[in-house]
Amino acid sequence: MTTLLLLAALAVAGAGVGISRRWRVFGQAVMVAGGLGLMGVVVLEVRQNVLPQRPDARKRCAMAVSYGLANCLLGDMSGQSGKVVLLFPPRSVMDAETEKNYEDGFLLSLRHGRANLKLKAARLEGAKGDLAAFKRTLEQDREAMAVVSFAGAPEGLDTLFSAGQTEGPSFYVFDADGTTRWLGALKAGRIKAVVVPRPGTDVRDAEGMGRMPEKILDRFFLLATPENAEEIAAGLKTESKVQR
Numbered sequence: 404m405t406t407l408l409l410l411a412a413l414a415v416a417g418a419g420v421g422i423s424r425r426w427r428v429f430g431q432a433v434m435v436a437g438g439l440g441l442m443g444v445v446v447l448e449v450r451q452n453v454l455p456q457r458p459d460a461r462k463r464c465a466m467a468v469s470y471g472l473a474n475c476l477l478g479d480m481s482g483q484s485g486k487v488v489l490l491f492p493p494r495s496v497m498d499a500e501t502e503k504n505y506e507d508g509f510l511l512s513l514r515h516g517r518a519n520l521k522l523k524a525a526r527l528e529g530a531k532g533d534l535a536a537f538k539r540t541l542e543q544d545r546e547a548m549a550v551v552s553f554a555g556a557p558e559g560l561d562t563l564f565s566a567g568q569t570e571g572p573s574f575y576v577f578d579a580d581g582t583t584r585w586l587g588a589l590k591a592g593r594i595k596a597v598v599v600p601r602p603g604t605d606v607r608d609a610e611g612m613g614r615m616p617e618k619i620l621d622r623f624f625l626l627a628t629p630e631n632a633e634e635i636a637a638g639l640k641t642e643s644k645v646q647r
Contacts, residue, residue: 460609462504463619467609468598469508470616471626472551472575475596476520477512479573484519485548488572490540491526492554502526505553505577508616523547532557541572549573556585556597564593583636590632597627599639 476487489509491502506524513520523544529536534557541550541563555578564571574594576585581599588594600606604623620626627635 460607461501463609463616464606464623465501465504466508466511467616467619468553468577468624469505470512471598471620471624472577472596473509473512475626475628476549476551476573476575479595480520480549483548486521486523486544486546487549487551488541488544488547489522489524490537490550490552490554491524492531493527493529493536496531497553502553509551520549527554534559534562537563544572547572549575551575551577553577553579555580556582556588556594558584560584561587561593564588564591581639583639585627586632586636589627589629592629595628597632597635599625599627599635601625602639 489506491497491505502524506522509522513522525540525544527533527536527540529539532555537552537554537557537560541547544550550572552574556576574588576594576597578585578597578599581602585594585597589597598620601623606623609619609623625635625638
């Protein structure tokens with residue numbers, strides 16, 4: 404788009420030079436218009452590259468969540484290669500812009516990792532938290548080495564894993580609803596990490612926190628692993644009882 408504007412401004416300025424040979428005043432006016440167009444293109448380039456717009460609070464938080472999950476995945480799979488499925492909820496639950504924010508945050512984190520991973524985005528079809536929808540979607544990517552669910556954890560999540568299962572993709576979950584449906588699978592190591600919102604926080608407060616995803620993650624979210632799963636789940640359950 405910027406290139407087209409630049410060419411258009413140059414064309415107008417060039418036309419002004421030609422016109423001024425016959426109609427001096429009119430030609431000069433066209434040249435001024437072309438010059439103003441060139442100045443506008445320069446201002447646009449400065450805004451986009453030197454002074455990029457600050458993302459809003461929700462976008463920052465989405466990218467921080469992806470940062471946390473991507474770092475966990477990279478820590479587990481350093482030096483490996485394969486496909487990673489990013490699992491998103493139905494469009495009725497998450498709009499395209501929010502989905503893109505999560506995906507972009509994950510891509511940015513992977514650029515700094517030491518793994519050769521290819522991402523595939525998949526969207527669940529069905530009601531929110533529908534276990535059958537999870538199963539149908541995962542059946543299509545049996546060769547994936549990891550699945551990152553931005554669609555939370557459905558009821559009956561444990562049934563996705565066979566007893567004593569040692570093969571299959573590693574799971575990472577963002578549970579925006581702050582449930583504990585992932586607890587059993589996380590303790591068993593079938594899920595590697597879960598990010599949940601920190602109780603009592605408001606993501607709108609992230610607006611003044613700068614761009615550091617690790618700071619936003621630490622301030623507004625909790626990272627549950629097999630080692631601290633019980634502690635995180637207990638805190639979420641306590642908060643749920645207080646809210647009732």
